[in-house]
Amino acid sequence: MDKNSNIASSYPVERAKEESIQCKICGAPAEHSNYGAISCSPCKMFFRRNAITGQLKFKCDSGENCEVNVNNRHVCPACRLAKCFANGMQPELIRSSLSKKTASKEKANPTTETFTETSNILTRSEEEIQCQQFPIRNLLQPDSSPLYSVQWTVLSSLIYCYNESKLLSLARQISTESAVAQASTMLSTQLFSEVYQVAENYLRSNRNYAQLSYDDRAGFLRMAAESTTWFGLIFIWKQCQLSNCPSFVADFQNCYGQNALNLVEHVVKYMETDVVIFKLGLSLFTFCNNLLLVPSTMVVKPASMLTIFRIQNDNVEVTWKYLLFKYGLQLSVRRFLNLIKCFLSTIETMYEAQSIPVHVNAVEAVVERVELAFILDDIGCIDGTRADP
Known part of the structure; x- marks a missing residue:
């Protein structure tokens, strides 16, 4: 009797302990109260960095009612910060905690100041990286609608950045008028020219590039222009079956050479037919920082990797969740692997194209026009004459 009553009485205590070790912001495991609320290290660091300035710079795109949990806490910083305040976090406690730590360190050992500063920098870097860790472990769980409202917005933005309508129109005309060699050659020339124009429009309207600094964009735009050009052309090639148009194939060979033709016809086998997946794949391929095709005389500065990783992760997560949403797990894995094959094959084409002067x-x-457009946008934002992208 006494034993059972002890167990019963201890259950609420254990339950309370269980609940108390969850972060009040995102639900992740937590051990301490930080700035007035029980919170995990990433949420603690997030609040410390953004408690003062975040209220002004963060804006929710979904009515300030986003769900915040361990899997999506990086998606909407505005709602995450609001939840920090709602659960009792106080900006005033940040300064007091920092001043206490500084005073105690100086009092404890003033001769290790340099070592301590170095350790603090490394600790902050580790905490910031931990805060930026990307939630992928739950993506295989069955879910009839795995995309959040914010992710649907990102998905729509990525889809509408690339407008293939004019390319498809020209390619269809080439398919129907292939018997007339002269007309087909004119259409082929227009198609090749339009491919570069569509790539330029895509890069200018893609918000991912607008978020980067001037130096970071310089390291990405050349690669992005290359990949957008070839990826878009090969997609149109596959959609309109241009391999069946001898006059177009001959025009392409005359313009770009036999080696490029062979490589393109190889990539066509792997190219995605679903236009949405093609555009999501384009967002992944054009924002890859593992490949850089630039002249040997060009100096490229290293990019801000945390920003790059965040954008890459957002694009991959949206792509994968859309695949799950539409095709289920098995077909999603196959299509994603097929995208990777397509990327690798397209890289060969891009490398070959470096020896083609017209390309x-x-x-x-x-690249020059896109860089100029972004510079003018940056100047406009500083002067207040243009809206933020």
């Missing part, structure tokens, strides 16, 4: 000149022109 290199066209890409350089695209």
Whole structure:
């Protein structure tokens, strides 16, 4: 009797302990109260960095009612910060905790100041990386609608950045008028020119590039222009079955050479037919920082990796969740692997294209115009004459 009553009485205590070790912001495991609320290390660091300035710079795109949990806490910083305040976090406690730590360190050992500063920098870096860790472990769980409202917004933005309508129209005309060699050649020339124009429009309207600094964009735009050009052309090639148009194939060979033709026809086998997946794949491929095709004389500064990783992760997560939403797990794995094959094959085509003067000149022109447009946008934002992208 006494034993059972002890067990019963201890249950609420154990339950309370269980609940108390969860972060009040995102539900992740937590051990301490930070700035007035029980919170995990990432949420603690997030609040410390953004408690003062975040209220002004963060804006929710979904009515300030986003769900915040361990899997999506990086999606909407505005709602995450609001939840920090709602659960009792106080900005005033940040300064007091920092001043106490500084005073105690100086009092304890003033001769290790340099070592301590170095340790603090490394600790902050580790905490920031932990805060930026990307939630992928639960993506295989069955879910009839795995995309959040914010992710649907990102999905729509990525889809509408690339407008393939004019390319499809030209390619269909080539397919129907392939018997007339002269008309087909004119259409082929227009199609090749339009491919670069569509790539330029895509890069200018893609918000991911607008978020980068000038130096970071310089390291990405050339690669992005290359990949957008070839990925878009090969998609149109597959959609309109241009391999069945001898006059177009001959025009392409005359313009880009036999080696490029062989490589393109190889990539066509792997190219995605679903236009949404193609555009999501384009967002992954064009924002890859593991490949850089630039002249040997160009100096490229290292990018801000945390920003790059965040954008890459958002794109991969949206792509994978859309695949799960539409095709289920098994088909999603197959299509994703097929995208990777397509990426690797397209890289070979891009490498070959570096020896084609007409292509290199066209890409350089695209990059120059896009860089100029972004510089003007940056100046406009500073002067207050343009809205933020």
